[in-house]
Amino acid sequence: MTLATPSDFQPLGQPTPPSSSGGLQPEGWLRYLSFSLDHKVIGLQYLVCGFLFYFLGGALAGVIRTELASPISDFVSRETYNQVLTLHGTVMIFLWIVPVVNGGFGNYLIPFYVGARDMAFPRLNAVAFWLIPPAGLLLISSYFLQGGAAQSGWTAYPPLSITTPALGQVLWILSVLLLGGSSIFGGINFIATILKLRRPGLELMQLPMYCWAMLGTSILVVLSTPVLAGTLILLSFDIIAHTGFFNPALGGNVVVYQHLFWFYSHPAVYIMVLPAFGLVSEILPIHARKPLFGYTTMVYSIMAIVVLGLVVWAHHMFTSGTPPWMRLFFTIATAFIAVPTGIKFFNWLATLWGGKIALNSAMLFACAFIVNFVLGGITGVALAQVPFDIHVHDTYFVVAHFHYIVYGGTVFVIFSAVYHWHPKFTGRMLNEHLGRLHFVLTFIGFNLCFAPQHWLGLNGMPRRVAEYDPSFATWNQVSSVGALLMALSTLPFLVNVVASAFRGEPAGDNPWNALTPEWLTTSPPPVDNWAGEAPLVTHPYGYGASEDRIDLRLATGRQLWGDPER
Amino acid sequence: MTSLAPGSSGATSIGAVAPSAGAEVHGHDDHGEHADARLFGLATFLVADGMTFAGFFAAYLTFRAVNPLPKGSSYELELVLPAINTVLLLVSSYTFHRAGRGLLRGDKASCRFWLLLSAGLGVAFLAGKMVEYFHLPFGLTDNLFASTFYALTGFHGLHVTLGVICILVVWWQARSGGRISAASPFGLEAAELYWHFVDGIWVILFGILYLL
Numbered sequence: 001m002t003l004a005t006p007s008d009f010q011p012l013g014q015p016t017p018p019s020s021s022g023g024l025q026p027e028g029w030l031r032y033l034s035f036s037l038d039h040k041v042i043g044l045q046y047l048v049c050g051f052l053f054y055f056l057g058g059a060l061a062g063v064i065r066t067e068l069a070s071p072i073s074d075f076v077s078r079e080t081y082n083q084v085l086t087l088h089g090t091v092m093i094f095l096w097i098v099p100v101v102n103g104g105f106g107n108y109l110i111p112f113y114v115g116a117r118d119m120a121f122p123r124l125n126a127v128a129f130w131l132i133p134p135a136g137l138l139l140i141s142s143y144f145l146q147g148g149a150a151q152s153g154w155t156a157y158p159p160l161s162i163t164t165p166a167l168g169q170v171l172w173i174l175s176v177l178l179l180g181g182s183s184i185f186g187g188i189n190f191i192a193t194i195l196k197l198r199r200p201g202l203e204l205m206q207l208p209m210y211c212w213a214m215l216g217t218s219i220l221v222v223l224s225t226p227v228l229a230g231t232l233i234l235l236s237f238d239i240i241a242h243t244g245f246f247n248p249a250l251g252g253n254v255v256v257y258q259h260l261f262w263f264y265s266h267p268a269v270y271i272m273v274l275p276a277f278g279l280v281s282e283i284l285p286i287h288a289r290k291p292l293f294g295y296t297t298m299v300y301s302i303m304a305i306v307v308l309g310l311v312v313w314a315h316h317m318f319t320s321g322t323p324p325w326m327r328l329f330f331t332i333a334t335a336f337i338a339v340p341t342g343i344k345f346f347n348w349l350a351t352l353w354g355g356k357i358a359l360n361s362a363m364l365f366a367c368a369f370i371v372n373f374v375l376g377g378i379t380g381v382a383l384a385q386v387p388f389d390i391h392v393h394d395t396y397f398v399v400a401h402f403h404y405i406v407y408g409g410t411v412f413v414i415f416s417a418v419y420h421w422h423p424k425f426t427g428r429m430l431n432e433h434l435g436r437l438h439f440v441l442t443f444i445g446f447n448l449c450f451a452p453q454h455w456l457g458l459n460g461m462p463r464r465v466a467e468y469d470p471s472f473a474t475w476n477q478v479s480s481v482g483a484l485l486m487a488l489s490t491l492p493f494l495v496n497v498v499a500s501a502f503r504g505e506p507a508g509d510n511p512w513n514a515l516t517p518e519w520l521t522t523s524p525p526p527v528d529n530w531a532g533e534a535p536l537v538t539h540p541y542g543y544g545a546s547e548d549r550i551d552l553r554l555a556t557g558r559q560l561w562g563d564p565e566r
Numbered sequence: 567m568t569s570l571a572p573g574s575s576g577a578t579s580i581g582a583v584a585p586s587a588g589a590e591v592h593g594h595d596d597h598g599e600h601a602d603a604r605l606f607g608l609a610t611f612l613v614a615d616g617m618t619f620a621g622f623f624a625a626y627l628t629f630r631a632v633n634p635l636p637k638g639s640s641y642e643l644e645l646v647l648p649a650i651n652t653v654l655l656l657v658s659s660y661t662f663h664r665a666g667r668g669l670l671r672g673d674k675a676s677c678r679f680w681l682l683l684s685a686g687l688g689v690a691f692l693a694g695k696m697v698e699y700f701h702l703p704f705g706l707t708d709n710l711f712a713s714t715f716y717a718l719t720g721f722h723g724l725h726v727t728l729g730v731i732c733i734l735v736v737w738w739q740a741r742s743g744g745r746i747s748a749a750s751p752f753g754l755e756a757a758e759l760y761w762h763f764v765d766g767i768w769v770i771l772f773g774i775l776y777l778l
Contacts, residue, residue: 120603188610196603226614227621234625234717243706243713245625251636251710256628260621 043108089154115199187221213278228264288355301340334384361435365416372408397457428504445485658687
């Protein structure tokens with residue numbers, strides 16, 4: 001017995017409609033430049049746009065690592081260095097990671113997963129995407145205007161952000177406000193889609209894990225992003241109208257800014273990493289041919305991370321004169337986050353345990369994510385401890401830690417997800433040899449770049465400065481070589497994606513024999529997602545020991561509408 | 567620059583597949599807005615909007631607690647006008663509620679009367695705010711309390727202004743033959759939800775700015 005194909009779900013006598021339903025939207029690549037309302041088009045718009053900003057942010061990182069290859073400031077001026085590191089952080093967080101793991105994969109996958117034909121609010125969805133390019137251009141343009149781009153880092157702490165050139169800082173605020181608005185609109189849409197648009201018969205606890213991850217992420221977006229927006233509005237008053245909210249010289253309070261900023265920006269870490277948790281929970285079971293281990297504990301872990309994630313922000317402020325009770329509370333709360341995160345970590349290991357693992361590019365990146373993330377997680381727990389944090393605060397140890405989370409964690413998952421879903425996006429496979437070359441270069445380059453920074457930070461090298469003590473030179477050069485490798489690793493990826501989109505091996509509808517609903521349709525899917533009625537997938541991870549015994553009809557089709565045998 | 571017309575190919579193929587199941591087919595008109603999710607979406611947005619205010623409130627309360635004002639300035643505000651304003655807003659919530667009941671009864675004239683009254687109360691509130699602004703003894707940059715006061719009341723005033731515009735749009739759409747009717751009351755319900763939200767925020771604002 002062979003695996004069922006989606007065409008098996010077509011009732012007898014049902015003609016297969018053409019895959020693109022009739023010239024109602026621009027055909028071909030042009031629709032990706034249009035105000036399309038199709039969630040799949042919007043998802044790919046987010047994805048491609050995000051990758052363009054990723055290359056920009058990577059080039060900026062290249063400037064940083066070139067400057068830091070030698071102890072003196074000899075590559076760019078100090079002011080330019082400050083602008084470059086501010087732009088690097090802002091671009092990578094607000095224009096690459098957040099839009100891609102939320103807007104990109106979320107828009108493409110969530111409607112499939114809930115059995116809908118589109119998001120709850122398609123127009124709001126398109127508006128949310130089209131806020132991003134202007135915000136990005138605004139940010140980039142500030143570099144070329146008088147005074148240059150913002151220089152105060154992605155945190156924009158006052159009084160630094162009040163005293164550096166105003167125009168760049170105000171444009172930075174405007175850009176982040178637009179991106180925050182985009183993020184909030186997206187979050188509202190995801191919550192409404194997951195809670196209100198589920199296909200009848202589909203229970204919440206039957207949803208693929210990525211839905212839960214996006215629900216948790218969107219709750220964080222809706223609760224925390226507006227606080228950042230309000231804070232930045234007050235900051236812009238300080239810069240433009242010379243009020244004194246955060247200006248100590250005018251009686252203001254900088255620590256209030258830090259509290260409000262981190263009330264958003266710590267949850268922002270989960271906004272960047274929870275969707276990656278969700279994506280990896282989709283990818284591992286399929287390529288290990290095993291059910292996702294511990295579904296229920298995964299769901300509760302995500303929700304626990306959401307709740308705890310909202311009450312740990314001041315662990316970024318242990319050196320800001322926080323009182324002892326506050327240190328105690330935030331240390332304990334932060335350490336508690338390790339529990340649900342650890343549960344998820346062991347669930348992934350248990351999913352792999354005894355599985356029939358296909359070590360393809362998608363799986364290599366997903367497994368490397370587990371390795372990198374546990375390293376970043378351990379340093380995170382260490383950083384939550386006040387005595388240790390005071391020692392390494394504002395050093396390269398922190399830089400190493402969050403790059404292990406955000407690059408080693410989320411970016412590795414993004415690459416894994418691209419290898420995994422590219423056949424669905426385009427109908428063609430990516431080249432495995434190039435994929436593995438990409439993986440090896442990225443994995444070595446990443447660890448070479450960021451592992452030495454732990455050592456540098458422990459020995460006191462501060463972050464955000466262009467010059468450093470010559471005794472740090474060797475490890476900085478190692479780190480810069482790693483960065484070069486990471487840059488090179490992008491080339492096989494780019495060649496692969498571009499060439500495979502046109503000449504790749506045809507993938508068929510379901511090359512991975514997956515059970516989640518996006519695979520139970522054609523590749524690429526029709527505008528309405530399914531030719532017939534949406535399949536009811538109640539066991540999205542029903543992979544068993546023997547391939548032959550997987551019956552898509554049993555796993556998914558029992559209550560299919562229009563099933564001729566019902 | 568285009569989209570699928572609501573209920574194009576998807577809906578027809580559903581009908582062709584299983585007419586018997588048609589009754590239980592979820593009523594997404596495929597690429598259009600989904601009526602049942604819209605109020606939910608608005609409520610989610612208002613949670614987000616409320617968090618912006620929550621951030622402002624937290625900042626204000628912290629400033630008050632830890633940042634002493636320079637000598638000679640005080641937190642004291644005139645109470646009478648803001649108290650009248652509070653009553654105006656609370657009454658406007660009631661009048662808006664009456665407008666909604668009028669619409670559901672199918673009595674459009676009554677609905678529009680109460681809507682106009684609500685908008686009038688909103689305008690009266692804004693006028694009262696203006697009078698208060700012109701008579702305050704401090705300006706935006708005088709001290710931390712002054713800045714926070716103007717930021718909070720100004721941000722709320724923007725919300726009231728937007729609310730009045732929404733009420734007038736609803737008033738126009740609720741004319742006979744307009745898009746808002748007893749059968750499709752969404753616009754009015756959305757504006758009403760928003761208006762109650764803005765009122766609720768004002769009550770908190772009044773409490774912490776004027777009474778505390």
